[in-house]
Amino acid sequence: EVQLLQSGGGLVQPGGSLRLSCVASGFTFSTYAMTWVRQAPGKGLEWVTALSGDGVHVYYADSVKGRFTFSRDNSKNTLYLQMNSLRAEDTAVYYCAKNLRDGAATYEYWGQGTLVTVCS
């Protein structure tokens, strides 16, 4: 059974930093691209960043480029989202998600979500 277990998140002041983690199980982790999607309170879904299975190719939404860093440790089946220079508009529930397959950036499994609140 595929599971994505998220941790991290919480309340942070504007300009601060936070790191999210996502531990995966139930599939061959290193062979799948992974993604973070966020959802502001009461709003829709927004793609944030994606990372290839080997950790070489990474892509960011313009809204987070230069501030967020997506990485993975395939020996630990773990994803990391380092978020720096946080802004009020980054407040959202963040979901990690497993891509369906290579070349198909659609998401068949999702983590439970973790809330990030940026507020002074």
Place this chain on the structure above:
Amino acid sequence: EIVLTQSPGTLSLSPGERATLSCRASQTVSSSYLAWYQQRPGQAPRFLIYGATSRATGVPDRFSGSGSGTDFTLTISRLEPEDFAVYYCQQYGSSPITFGQGTRLEIK
């Protein structure tokens, strides 16, 4: 960037009825790389449809997807109580990945 516009914003129906949800793209979605998700309150999205028409594993056959180019549809043939939720479309044929704003399916 491809903008996805979903309609209607809210759809009020009764259990047993048929639901038709629309997703229109501002540009052609290449290779019909269009997916649908269901999200119940307080839960993560659930993967329903990919490639415009293919059902994900475990998704009941009352859910079906159709369309190509710029116009796509999610149909739920006979609504069950657990189907009342918010539905999102997503295109993954062009960068950046984009989602529609969602259609809320509510009990009439």
